[in-house]
Amino acid sequence: xxxxxxxxxxxxxxxxxxxxxxxxxxxxxxxxxxxxxxxxxxxxxxxxxxxxxxxxxxxxxxxxxxxxxxxxxxxxxxxxxxxxxxxxxxxxxxxxxxxxxxxxxxxxxxxxxxxxxxxxxxxxxxxxxxxxxxxxxxxxxxxxxxxxxxxxxxxxxxxxxxxxxxxxxxxxxxxxxxxxxxxxxxxxxxxxxxxxxxxxxxxxxxxxxxxxxxxxxxxxxxxxxxxxxxxxxxxxxxxxxxxxxxxxxxxxxxxxxxxxxxxxxxxxxxxxxxxxxxxxxxxxxxxxxxxxxxxxxxxxxxxxxxxxxxxxxxxxxxxxxxxxxxxxxxxxxxxxxxxxxxxxxxxxxxxxxxxxxxxxxxxxxxxxxxxxxxxxxxxxxxxxxxxxxxxxxxxxxxxxxxxxxxxxxxxxxxxxxx
Ligand code: LLP
Numbered sequence: 001x002x003x004x005x006x007x008x009x010x011x012x013x014x015x016x017x018x019x020x021x022x023x024x025x026x027x028x029x030x031x032x033x034x035x036x037x038x039x040x041x042x043x044x045x046x047x048x049x050x051x052x053x054x055x056x057x058x059x060x061x062x063x064x065x066x067x068x069x070x071x072x073x074x075x076x077x078x079x080x081x082x083x084x085x086x087x088x089x090x091x092x093x094x095x096x097x098x099x100x101x102x103x104x105x106x107x108x109x110x111x112x113x114x115x116x117x118x119x120x121x122x123x124x125x126x127x128x129x130x131x132x133x134x135x136x137x138x139x140x141x142x143x144x145x146x147x148x149x150x151x152x153x154x155x156x157x158x159x160x161x162x163x164x165x166x167x168x169x170x171x172x173x174x175x176x177x178x179x180x181x182x183x184x185x186x187x188x189x190x191x192x193x194x195x196x197x198x199x200x201x202x203x204x205x206x207x208x209x210x211x212x213x214x215x216x217x218x219x220x221x222x223x224x225x226x227x228x229x230x231x232x233x234x235x236x237x238x239x240x241x242x243x244x245x246x247x248x249x250x251x252x253x254x255x256x257x258x259x260x261x262x263x264x265x266x267x268x269x270x271x272x273x274x275x276x277x278x279x280x281x282x283x284x285x286x287x288x289x290x291x292x293x294x295x296x297x298x299x300x301x302x303x304x305x306x307x308x309x310x311x312x313x314x315x316x317x318x319x320x321x322x323x324x325x326x327x328x329x330x331x332x333x334x335x336x337x338x339x340x341x342x343x344x345x346x347x348x349x350x351x352x353x354x355x356x357x358x359x360x361x362x363x364x365x366x367x368x369x370x371x372x373x374x375x376x377x378x379x380x381x382x383x384x385x386x387x388x389x390x391x392x393x394x395x396x397x398x399x400x401x402x403x404x405x406x407x408x409x410x411x412x413x414x415x416x417x418x
Contacts, residue, residue, distance in 0.1 A: 004367065005029060005392070008316040011275055011363045014390055014398050020277040020363070021296035023374045023389040024398070025055075027063065029271035030370075031394075034067040037263055041239035043246050044256035049093060051220045052078055054264030054371040055272065057389055059401035061085035064267065072220070072262035076103045079112055093217065093260070095137050095184060097159070099124060115184045115217070117160055119169065126178055134173075135182035135217070136210070138163055140202035144191025146223065147307045153187030153199060160185060163202065166209050173210070182260075183207040186219025189265060193233045196221055197241050204249050207257065217260035218242065224269045226368030227312050235266070265371045272370020274301055274387075278315075278362045279332060289328045289350060292358055297331020297338045299381040301366060301373045304340045308347035311340070312367040315355045326352035329364070333382045340366070380410050 005026045006014075014022060037048045049072040050064045056078065061071075062085050070091040071082045075098065082092055089111035099121050107114065108130045115135035116122035125134065139160035143153025152159040161169060173180055185203040187196065200218050207213050222233040246257050280293035303309035313329060328350045331338035336348070343351035358364075379386055385405035390398045 004314055004365070005271075006273060006275060006316070006365055008318060008363070010392070010396075010398065011316045011365065012318075014275060015277065015363065017398070018388045018390060018400060019404065020275055021294070021300055021387045022275050022404075023272060023369070023387060023402075024275050025060065025268070025272045025370060025389070025391045025401075027391055028394050030060070030063055030268060031067065033267050033271060034064060034069055036235055037069065037261070037267060038067065040235055040259075040261060041243040042259040043243050044250070045258040047215075047258065047260045049217075049260060049262035050267055051262045051264030052082060053375060055268050055373075055375045056081055057374065057402055058085045059389075059391055060268065061087070063391075065091075069267075072264075073112075076100075076107060079107060093135065093182075093184075093262070095135075095186070101128060104128060113182060115182065119161060119165070119172075122161075122169070122172075122178075126176060131177055132179045133181045134178055135184050135215075136161060136169065136180055137184040137186070138203060138206050140185050140187065140199045140206065142195055142199050142202065143187040144195035144199075145188030145221075146190025149307055150189035151187070151191060152189075153185070163206060166206055170209050179212050180210045181213060182215040182217055183210060183213050184217040184219065186262070187221060189221050190223040191221055193223070193238055196233070197238065200242055201245055204245055204257075207249070208253060211253075211255075213257075214255070215258045215260060216246075217262060220261065220263040220265065222263050222266040224265055224368070226270065227310055233266070268370035269368050269372075270370065272368075272373065274366040274369045274373060276364045276366065278358055278360055278364055281327075281358055281360055289352070290325060292327045292329050292355075292364065294329065294331055294340065294364060296366075296387070297333040297340070297382075297384070299331075299333055299378045299384045300387055301331075301340070301369060302377050303369075303372060304342055305337055305347055305378075308342045308345060310344055311369060313341070313353055313355075314365045314367065315358055316363040316365060317356065317359075320356045323357050324354050325357050326354050327358060328352055332384070333378075380405075383407075383410060385410060 117137040137160040145151030276294040329341040343349035388404040389402035
């Protein structure tokens with residue numbers, strides 16, 4: 001379950017210094033999650049990568065860099081961002097839905113591994129002069145995600161080369177003297193562990209057809225429990241299955257495969273929270289609802305609106321009252337879609353959460369908000385600025401790692417009519 005790592009005193013100290021809403025991350029937790037990922041079982045060598053799209057803020061990238069974790073980038077822009085945080089090209093692997101030749105060109109031969117995610121991408125990479133160190137992302141034929149929006153495997157998904165084209169790709173690769181170094185797959189986020197294991201084995205089957213491949217990257221997707229009724233993927237157990245599969249692969253083919261995985265969610269989801277203030281409390285009469293309106297919304301945290309995600313929430317008050325009430329939690333943007341407590345399985349049906357009676361000015365912490373929240377917002381909607389981010393260091397001291405955006409920064413690229 002999402003760790004409640006901020007108490008009232010800390011929340012008050014952070015809010016007094018940097019205002020709310022503000023993202024807060026816990027360094028100790030991040031480091032212990034990194035240690036878990038680093039301990040993934042592997043028989044012949046291993047490189048864990050942080051799927052930086054989960055939260056690409058520089059200090060977070062640096063923290064994982066310090067732990068020896070490499071990078072999974074999803075665009076050439078992310079490559080540049082990782083380099084600015086101190087990564088070297090050799091530490092970065094790119095799997096992108098969009099590749100543009102002019103943007104990719106500088107990275108060819110830089111040391112960044114590029115995983116071709118379609119046949120067209122493969123041809124583009126080769127045309128740009130790269131024939132060695134090629135990675136191929138495959139759709140192994142199965143997928144699983146926490147919602148259909150995060151399932152990226154199987155026939156209804158456009159991610160990776162379809163597994164039915166192994167022979168054609170192999171023939172093309174051979175005909176063009178291309179050296180495939182890595183076989184990659186990623187089938188979804190927050191999906192079922194058993195499907196993940198099945199996909200891993202299907203990916204190894206594909207690797208058999210590419211004798212030059214020395215590495216297999218099995219993507220991310222390990223689910224986490226943000227709420228008490230949810231469960232974590234057991235990394236150790238999953239890793240044991242892969243360990244065994246890699247040993248069998250060696251017995252069958254004589255090849256020792258270097259393993260990679262690239263978790264985002266697992267490394268950071270439960271080590272981040274959005275600290276908000278209650279900006280209004282109102283109701284729609286005796287047959288209606290009571291609403292808590294926050295000073296944050298879909299412009300800061302989009303998961304509830306986009307996926308109907310159930311983010312855990314806690315109210316922090318100096319002197320919590322004893323009576324409780326049921327509240328719908330909404331954001332500060334001007335549409336009913338800015339609903340932070342949707343009913344499970346929906347993104348527009350109102351649902352209530354029970355809290356000690358809430359007053360304007362109380363703090364509300366949205367937990368499980370480290371991954372795909374700060375980095376995946378409807379930024380600047382209603383012209384609200386991108387919020388600040390704070391990291392609580394191992395001594396319990398909060399440090400600013402990203403300033404709140406200013407209005408001038410919001411409009412800086414706009415041009416006036418002549
Ligand atoms: N590798 C690749 C190629 C990916 O596309 C992703 C995530 C990952 C690794 C990391 O997956 P993770 O370990 O975080 O599940 N916005 C959604 C998640 C989308 C994930 C996109 N790709 C969410 O808020 O849950």
